[in-house]
Amino acid sequence: xxxxxxxxxxxxxxxxxxxxxxxxxxxxxxxxxxxxxxxxxxxxxxxxxxxxxxxxxxxxxxxxxxxxxxxxxxxxxxxxxxxxxxxxxxxxxxxxxxxxxxxxxxxxxxxxxxxxxxxxxxxxxxxxxxxxxxxxxxxxxxxxxxxxxxxxxxxxxxxxxxxxxxxxxxxxxxxxxxxxxxxxxxxxxxxxxxxxxxxxxxxxxxxxxxxxxxxxxxxxxxxxxxxxxxxxxxxxxxxxxxxxxxxxxxxxxxxxxxxxxxxxxxxxxxxxxxxxxxxxxxxxxxxxxxxxxxxxxxxxxxxxxxxxxxxxxxxxxxxxxxxxxxxxxxxxxxxxxxxxxxxxxxxxxxxxxxxxxxxxxxxxxxxxxxxxxxxxxxxxxxxxxxxxxxxxxxxxxxxxxxxxxxxxxxxxxxxxxxxxxxxxxxxxxxxxxxxxxxxxxxxxxxxxxxxxxxxxxxxxxxxxxxxxxxxxxxxxxxxxxxxxxxxxxxxxxxxxxxx
Amino acid sequence: xxxxxxxxxxxxxxxxxxxxxxxxxxxxxxxxxxxxxxxxxxxxxxxxxxxxxxxxxxxxxxxxxxxxxxxxxxxxxxxxxxxxxxxxxxxxxxxxxxxxxxxxxxxxxxxxxxxxxxxxxxxxxxxxxxxxxxxxxxxxxxxxxxxxxxxxx
Numbered sequence: 001x002x003x004x005x006x007x008x009x010x011x012x013x014x015x016x017x018x019x020x021x022x023x024x025x026x027x028x029x030x031x032x033x034x035x036x037x038x039x040x041x042x043x044x045x046x047x048x049x050x051x052x053x054x055x056x057x058x059x060x061x062x063x064x065x066x067x068x069x070x071x072x073x074x075x076x077x078x079x080x081x082x083x084x085x086x087x088x089x090x091x092x093x094x095x096x097x098x099x100x101x102x103x104x105x106x107x108x109x110x111x112x113x114x115x116x117x118x119x120x121x122x123x124x125x126x127x128x129x130x131x132x133x134x135x136x137x138x139x140x141x142x143x144x145x146x147x148x149x150x151x152x153x154x155x156x157x158x159x160x161x162x163x164x165x166x167x168x169x170x171x172x173x174x175x176x177x178x179x180x181x182x183x184x185x186x187x188x189x190x191x192x193x194x195x196x197x198x199x200x201x202x203x204x205x206x207x208x209x210x211x212x213x214x215x216x217x218x219x220x221x222x223x224x225x226x227x228x229x230x231x232x233x234x235x236x237x238x239x240x241x242x243x244x245x246x247x248x249x250x251x252x253x254x255x256x257x258x259x260x261x262x263x264x265x266x267x268x269x270x271x272x273x274x275x276x277x278x279x280x281x282x283x284x285x286x287x288x289x290x291x292x293x294x295x296x297x298x299x300x301x302x303x304x305x306x307x308x309x310x311x312x313x314x315x316x317x318x319x320x321x322x323x324x325x326x327x328x329x330x331x332x333x334x335x336x337x338x339x340x341x342x343x344x345x346x347x348x349x350x351x352x353x354x355x356x357x358x359x360x361x362x363x364x365x366x367x368x369x370x371x372x373x374x375x376x377x378x379x380x381x382x383x384x385x386x387x388x389x390x391x392x393x394x395x396x397x398x399x400x401x402x403x404x405x406x407x408x409x410x411x412x413x414x415x416x417x418x419x420x421x422x423x424x425x426x427x428x429x430x431x432x433x434x435x436x437x438x439x440x441x442x443x444x445x446x447x448x449x450x451x452x453x454x455x456x457x458x459x460x461x462x463x464x465x466x467x468x469x470x471x472x473x474x475x476x477x478x479x480x481x482x483x484x485x486x487x488x489x490x491x492x493x494x495x496x497x498x499x
Numbered sequence: 500x501x502x503x504x505x506x507x508x509x510x511x512x513x514x515x516x517x518x519x520x521x522x523x524x525x526x527x528x529x530x531x532x533x534x535x536x537x538x539x540x541x542x543x544x545x546x547x548x549x550x551x552x553x554x555x556x557x558x559x560x561x562x563x564x565x566x567x568x569x570x571x572x573x574x575x576x577x578x579x580x581x582x583x584x585x586x587x588x589x590x591x592x593x594x595x596x597x598x599x600x601x602x603x604x605x606x607x608x609x610x611x612x613x614x615x616x617x618x619x620x621x622x623x624x625x626x627x628x629x630x631x632x633x634x635x636x637x638x639x640x641x642x643x644x645x646x647x648x649x650x651x652x
Contacts, residue, residue, distance in 0.1 A: 174549050396580065
C-alpha cells in the first residue's frame with residue numbers, strides 16, 4: 001500500500017519533536033487569534049511569515065497550517081459563549097450556538113463543535129491524502145498552455161464564489177497581477193515597475209503587501225467604530241451531550257463534512273463559504289426547522305464540521321497545483337517560494353517529506369485542538385476581556401518588527417504603510433483585498449506560462465483553445481463568469497451573502 | 500439628481516483607471532517584443548490596459564446605477580496608525596530598535612478614542628520588554644537596541 005507507506009513517512013516527519021512543537025505552537029496561536037475578534041488568520045500568518053524563514057520548510061508549513069485550522073476552532077468558542085464570532089467562518093455558529101448557551105447547553109454546543117470539527121478534519125485530511133497525489137500526477141502532464149488556462153480558471157472561480165461586485169474583484173486581481181510583475185523580468189533582467197527605485201528591484205515585498213493590506217488596514221477599519229464591549233460569557237456546566245443530542249448531530253456532521261470537503265477544493269472556497277452553505281442546507285432539510293435560530297444543535301454541528309473540512313481540503317489545490325484558493329493559501333505559497341520551493345505538482349514527488357509531513361501534522365494538530373479547546377475554555381474566555389484598544393498597538397508592533405526583520409530594510413516598512421493606506425481606501429470603496437493577494441502571488445507564474453505557451457505555439461494564440469484540456473479549463477472559466485453575471489443569479493447571490 | 504449615482508463605484512473606477520494609466524505609462528520604456536517572443540513590457544501593458552478597461556466599466560456602472568456614499572473615514576486612525584508605522588521605519592536605525600518600537604506603540608495607542616495615558620504607557624512598557632525577550636534574546640534578531648542618536652553604535 002503506497003498510501004500507508006506515505007502516511008508512515010508523513011507521521012515520522014510530523015511526530016518529530018521539533019515538528020510536534022511547531023504544530024502545537026500553530027494550533028495554539030490559531031486558537032488564540034480565532035478567539036480574539038479583530039485579528040484574523042490572514043493577518044496573523046502574514047505577521048508570522050518572517051519568523052518561519054529560519055525554519056525548515058516542513059516546520060514552517062506545519063505551523064502556518066496549524067494557525068489556519070486552529071482559528072476555525074477558536075472562532076466557534078467565542079461565537080457560542082458570547083455571541084461574538086472571532087472568525088468570519090463562525091458567524092453562522094453564533095446563531096444557534098449562542099442560543100444553546102443561553103438555554104444552559106453551552107457545554108453541549110462546544111462539545112458538538114469540537115467533535116464535529118475533529119471528525120470533519122480527520123476525514124478531510126484523509127481525502128487530501130487520497131486525492132492529492134493523483135491530481136498532482138495529472139497536473140504533471142500539463143504543458144504551459146494548460147497551466148495558463150488553469151490559473152485563469154482558478155482566478156476567475158475565486159471571484160465568482162466571493163462576495164461583492166464581480167467586476168471590481170476582477171479589477172483587483174488584475175491590479176494584483178501587475179503588482180506581482182514588479183521587479184526584474186525573469187528572462188531579460190529588465191527592471192519593471194520599479195519607479196527608478198533601487199529598493200524595488202526585487203519587486204514589492206510580499207510580506208509588506210500582505211501585512212499592509214490585511215494587518216494595518218484592518219486595524220484602521222476596526223478603529224472606525226469603537227465601543228466598549230460588555231461581555232457576559234455563558235457558563236459552561238457539562239460538556240456531555242445527551243443521547244438524543246448525539247443522535248441529532250450525526251447526520252449534520254456527515255453532511256457538513258461532505259459539503260465542506262467539496263467547497264474547500266473550489267477556488268474561492270474554504271472555511272467561510274462551507275459553513276454558510278452547510279447552515280442553509282441543514283435549515284432546509286431539518287425535521288425541526290422552527291428550532292433554527294432558537295438553539296438547534298444541527299445549526300452548530302453542520303457548519304462547524306463544514307468549516308473545518310473546508311479549511312483542510314483547501315490545501316489540495318495549493319499543494320498539488322500550486323494554485324491558491326483563498327488568501328491564506330496565497331500566503332502559504334508565498335512562504336514556500338521564499339523557502340526556495342516552487343509550488344506545483346512536483347512538490348508531491350520531489351518533496352514527499354514536506355507533502356506527507358504536512359498532511360500527517362493536520363491529524364496531530366486536530367487532536368491537539370480538541371485537547372486545547374475543551375479543558376481550557378475558561379482561559380480562552382478570559383482572553384476576550386482584553387479590549388481592542390489595548391491589543392491593536394501590539395499588533396502594529398508585531399507588523400513593524402516582522403516586516404523590518406525580513407530584509408533589515410526600512411523601505412519595506414514604508415511599503416507596508418503605503419499598502420495599509422491603499423487597502424483601507426479600497427475597502428472603503430467595497431473592493432475586497434483578497435483577490436489582489438491571489439493575483440500578486442500568481443502574477444509571475446501566469447506570465448511565465450503565457451510566454452512559454454506562445455513560444456511553443458510560435459505566437460499562435462489559438463493554442464489555448466486547440467489543446468483539449470486547456471480548452472475545457474478556459475470554457476469552465478468563461479461559463480463561471482457568464483453564470484455570475486446573469487442578472488437572476490446576481491440577485492440570488494446577493495441574498496445568499498446577506499443571510 | 501446628480502450624475503454620480505454610485506460614488507463608491509465612480510471613485511473606484513477612477514482609481515483603477517488612474518492605476519492602469521500609471522502602470523501603462525511605466526511600460527513605455529520596456530521592450531515589447533512580439534507575440535512569439537514576448538518582451539518584458541508585453542504582458543504588463545496588456546494587464547494595464549485591462550485594468551483601465553475594467554475601471555471604465557466600473558465607472559460607467561457607477562453613473563448608471565444608484566448606490567451608497569462611502570461611510571465616514573477614520574482620519575484620526577489613518578493618520579496616527581500610518582504615522583506610527585512610518586515613524587518606526589524612520590527611527591529604527593538612528594534611534595535603535597527598542598526606542599523606535601516603544602514610541603511607535605505609544606503613538607499608535609493614541610489612535611483609539613478609548614486612549615488613556617496609563618494603559619498606553621503600560622502597554623508600551625510590556626511590548627518593549629516582550630520584544631526584547633522574544634526577538635532579541637529568544638530569536639536573536641541582529642537589531643541594535645540603541646541607535647547612534649542615543650549613544651549606541
